Amino acid sequence: MTGRVIVITSGKGGVGKTTTSANIGTALAKEGYKVVLIDTDLGLRNLDLLLGLENRIVYTIVDVIEERCKLKQALVKDKKNPNLSLLAAAQTRDKSAVNAEQLKDICDKLKEKNDFVLIDCPAGIEQGFQNAVAGASEAIVVTTPEMSAIRDADRIIGLLEAKEEIKSYKLLLNRVRPNLIKSNDMMSVDDVVEILSCPLIGIIPEDTGIITSTNKGEPIVNDENSLAGKAYRNVAQRILGEEVPFLDLDEPKGFMAKIKNVFAKLKAKV
Amino acid sequence: MGLFSDIYNTVARFFRPQEEQEEGASKAVAANRLKLVLMQDRTNLTPKILEQMRGELIDLLSKYLEMDKELLELNFEQEGDQVALMLSIPVIRAKDEDEIEEALKASADEKTEPDEDSEEIVDEEESEDSETAEDAETETNSETEEPVEDSSEEEAPKPKRKRSKKVSHPEEMESHQQEESSQEVVFENTES
Secondary structure (H helix, E strand, C coil), X not given: CCCEEEEEECCCCCCCHHHHHHHHHHHHHHCCCCEEEEECCCXXXXXXXXXXXXXXXXXXXXXXXXXXXXXXXXXXXXXXXXXXXEECCCCCCCHHHCCHHHHHHHHHHHHHHCCEEEEECCCCCCHHHHHHHHCCCEEEEXXXXXXXXXXXXXXXXXXXXXXCCCCEEEEEEEEECHHHHXXXXXXXXXXXXXXXXXXXXXXXXXXXXXXXXXXXXXXXHHCCCCHHHHHHHHHHHHHCCCCCCCCCCCCCCCHHHHHHHHHHHHHHHC | CHHHHHHHHHHHHHHCCHHHHXXXXXXXXXXXXXXXXXXXXXXXXXXXXXHHHHHHHHHHHCCCEEXXXXXXXXXXXXXXXXXXXXXXXXXXXXXXHHHHHHHHHHHHHHHHCCCHHHHHHHHHHHHHHHHHHHHHHHHHHHCCCHHHHHHCCCCCCCCCXXXXXXXXXXXXXXXXXXXXXXXXXXXXXXXX
């Protein structure tokens, strides 16, 4: 079997790369695919926290590279889903502990036995980014509808285009707030897609549930009632080649909803 | 209905006591998980090594004390630029002198058994432990009267006395001892 290797990147920090990696990985594993998540943010690892696996990590990617353990030993299985495993970043080393060749080698080995290898990329465009991208053939660029994030995403898209190995890249627009878009205080999905001229793979609404899910170490895709969870499940479906319409993030129509909407707009203006 | 329930919740929240809001909330879970993770990051000790350390500490202390091993807590805390190791042990009762002697004998026998190669390692362990062991002994002496009191109310919930083993400045330690109950015993450890 030859799995797909997808890097999740953004340029800017704090736009939700790690959250996206954890959720897409969990969603794909729930669909029955074998998934490995690789945290390549050496020195600043966090993917383990979002998956609630922080206490199970014994070996990291640096241990694998420096041959202190076998690759298989370093894979930490998810608590709920045996299809999902994590290769954690080392917390005590920096980005120079790994090079692009070594990471590519690990990806090549992992894709033989898994359907998906998802790489959580560090912020920035330096060595860490170059390492993370080395083994991937697809990319998901995460951005939010804010100027700085869009500018950085544009830079990343430029770098990805220059990479021969990257066959396709898609945009994931995170933390969208329909209220703000309606009151013309936030760039709309169409605006962002037009500016970046990049195909879209998902629109994730801002959801306070993300905070609680992070607190608990439980990806939000496991919450059937969450809108963001549903949006991430849809992204997984699209990765699998299904055509899923984008969620309608507009306020529900109805008398009460309209009143609520007025309040929301007032609040947004204040 | 959504609007009304939203308003109700917001209003109700104002009148709820702070503690009630905190209880069961995910932020408590987050804070606990973070503390553990930061401790690991700061000390670079893996969960496996911590578990081993915990086991060894239990072995050592159970020579002198009868304690609730399940509830034993081992935590690292940051105090300024120093890391302190906090050990909290729910003590059921202190052992009497005969019992302690017996336990020490038993462990001494264990140590003489292994062959010469491993003996060296054992010796190192002993020298490392000796300081703590002494402290522990003086502590048990000061508490020998207590089990009598306790035995009369054996059915009552297990007494939970906190002990801490920490690295800190002497002045801090004094204030620490005064603050908490007289049952608090502080081991001094110069290692960091």
